Amino acid sequence: MGKIKDKKKIKNIELPEESLGQQTRTLNLGPTHPATHGVFQNILEMDGERVLSAEATVGYIHRAFEKIAEQRAFYQVTPLTDRLNYCSAPINNLGWHLTVEKLLGIETPKRVDYMRVIIMELARISDHLICNSVIGVDAGAFTGFLYVMEYRELIYEIYEEISGGRLTTNIGRIGGFERDFNQKAWEKIDKFLEEYPVILKEFESLFDRNRIFIDRTQNVGGISLERALSYGFTGPNLRAAGLDYDIRTAKPYSRYQEFDFKIPVGTTGDIYDRYMVRNQEMWQSLSLIRQAVQKINDLKGEEAIPHHADVPDYYLPLKEKVYTKMEEMIYHFKIIYGEIDPPVGEVYHAVEGANGELGYYLVSDGGRAAYRLHFRRPCFIYYQAYPEIIKGSLLSDAILTMSSMNMIAGEMDA
Amino acid sequence: MIFNKRPVTHNTNVKLVEMPDMYQGEGFGAMQLSKVVGLARKNSIWPLPFATSCCGIEFMATMAAHYDLARFGSERLAFTPRQCDLLMVMGTIAKKMGPVVKQVYLQMAEPRWVMAVGACASSGGIFDTYSVLQGIDQIVPVDVYVPGCAPRPEAILDGILKVQELVGNEDIRRRNQPEYQELLKSYGIL
Amino acid sequence: MDDKFIFEKIHQKFGEQIIGFEENYDIMAVYADKEINLKLLQYLYDDPELGFKFLTDLTAIHYPDNKGEELVVTYLVYNMLKKKHLRLKFKLDIQKPDIYTATSLHAGANWLERECYDFFGVNFVGHPNLIRIMNVEEMDYFPLRKEYPLEDQTRKDKDDDMFGRGDSHFNLGKLNI
Helix, strand or coil, X not given: CCHHHCCCEECCEECCCCCCCCCCEEEEECCCCCCCCCCCEEEEEEECCEEEEEEEECCCCCCCHHHHHHHCEHHHHHHHHHCCXXXXXXXXXXXXXXXXXXXXXXXXXXXXXXXXXXXXXXXXXXXXXXXXXXXXXXXXXXXXXXXXHHHHHHHHHHHHHHHCCCCCCCCCECCECCCCCCHHHHHHHXXXXXXXXXXXXXXXXXXXXXXXXXXXXXXXXXXXXHHHHHHCCCCHHHHHHCCCCCHHHHCCCCXXXXXXXXXXXXXXXXXXXXXXXXXXXXXXXXXXXXXXXXXXXXXXXXXXXXCECCCCCCCCCCXXXXXXXXXXXXXXXXXXXXXXXXXXXXXXXXXXXXXXXXXXXXXXXXXXXXXXXXXXXXXXXXXXXXXXXXXXXXXXXXXXXXXXXXXXXXXXXX | CCCCCCCCCCCCCCCCCCCCCCEEECXXXXXXXXXXXXXHHHCCCCEEEEECCHHHHHHHHHHCCCCCCHHHCCCCCCCCHHHCCEXXXXXXXXXXXXHHHXXXXXXXXXXXXXXXXXXXXXXXXXXXXXXXXXXXXXXXXXXXXXXXXXXXXXXXHHHHHHHHHHHHXXXXXXXXXXXXXXXXXXXXXX | CCHHHHHHHHHHHHXXXXXXXXXXXXXXXXXXXXXXXXXHHHHHHHCCCCCCCEEEEEEEEECCCCCCCCXXXXXXXXXXXXXXXXXXXXXXCCCCCEEECCCCCCCCHHHHHHHHHHHHCCEEECCCCCCCCCCCCCCXXXXXXXXXXXXXXXXXXXXXXXXXXXXXXXXXXXXXX
């Protein structure tokens, strides 16, 4: 390629000056691309097939959540949090309710906490399912995706029984749940606990020791632990790099300290480690759901009844009572219109989202809406490391790295 | 080691589609050209899934085995605008993304249809903010709107059926007529 | 390691550049002079007893009523071994919102500072690439400041009257009874 540097014409083609001497090309892995799950752009400087440097642009789905939240009462912010990490919406909803409960000083009864654990772990499973099956799709293996989406439909049916929504669930209330899990929901949860482990084993057998998958994913897209900590990684990406930091054990919320589970940890932080960490986390989530169901069944007497805390000031009353009794109707109006003032102060609460530490920083000035609400979004923070990770790798490895890091555009841009 | 819980069944309840209305004779049938072309086109629409946010996940569920999209002829999802017929815009379109949607639409070849899936693509949805485009019909002409936030997969399939109706009944000369050219001019597309 | 101990240590090191502190629901917030933000972060990182080596969050808040210190830039640092959060707050004047960048110490501060600049106009001195990140490049105002409205004022399809905003003849204004 270097020999024909001086020739400007090849046969009848006019080439611009020195274009054949150029070693690199700019490739726009644009906002719309089949492999990017969501809209973000990477401008890559390529030498043939190898990526020399990358520049990432985000903001193609910026919806100004933080500004919207300054004009919405606390209950009206819950549908916004749904749309942050939309693959596991219940975790975002319950994280927001936990933040408000921290501000207001509400303590939830045991049964509510165990029910919340069930919902959050189901959401975690559904998010990890998408991420892992999509790594397969990007590597060319479509079957895993189809097998596993069937069970995501089961999880959606469970959400529908409880909250009415499949994807954007708006689940829960400040202080608990809007209604108790009915008999059908428990049956569906039991069905899920019975059938899903079989499929997860089948899914693992497709990929875990698959020669092609291992060749494509081992030693690709790795990051060292120091760089990961410097960038602020949390969640499965950090655990794949080697540190066993999990908010559920470090700063437990919703009675996670009473549960018994392990934290899977990888070594090199490459794609294979992230895939394995997510798979093992799914097994741990299944065990957590079983423990929670057992704990709920073990509760006796007074503790086995409530599905919400006793805070009439902030918990929307049950619909049967709103339509028949005067006091509940008054409270319903007061809460929806935000007539009850929250205390002045600021609170930061973090939950273990499927991608890492999802934090809510709420500054309240006593008014109807938050004065300032800031989301600490894990995807946004670890996407900064992406140009550094793919430096020097091939283009197809860059695509697999992107899908293994589980970039959800809604969470990135908020 | 088969984990398949459902035994293999043969479909004895087969539904046959009726022959379309045509003037028939011994071994031949005559029909309007536009109807034949429409029939062929509507059962093999290749969509381009322009999935931006939450509606994209519902689309993934539509594409998967439970609510199969492939049985309507959309077996191949064309990810390039040069090869697709239907642009399905799913999810919020921010103002930063607007020019990209326009460019993708311009790269499509006639005949092309656009479907706006979800409340955000139809009218901005719950995001009435400075950075969100209030509906993609501000920049491209839209044929079918599917409301919902996120719409159920059945709703998206209903939208596809409506697009099929539009495609099947389209006049063969529609794209050359002055009204259509006026429509495109009003969007700034030549 | 409790809040009093941390505050004593940094007060000892930096003297009167530490303005004060407040306790908020188990995270202590320390107010300090904006000149020492990088030095303070570096001290918290290096000191073996404190060891706040993880930057969790970086954002700003706009208080239009406090003239002279409208913008408050806040850092949330975390000690993973002792599981302790600490919040640092620095007040900036809106006419000249300059503050040193933390990118050299925490690589994750890069985009967080760009987001802060995009939303509030905080100028991080020394940042490698301080341009807008979320909004379009041509935007000329800082949207999350309190004086700007949420909605796009040029849209035609939404009727502000029906949403209870905007100036309309349905707006009753002040009733003089």
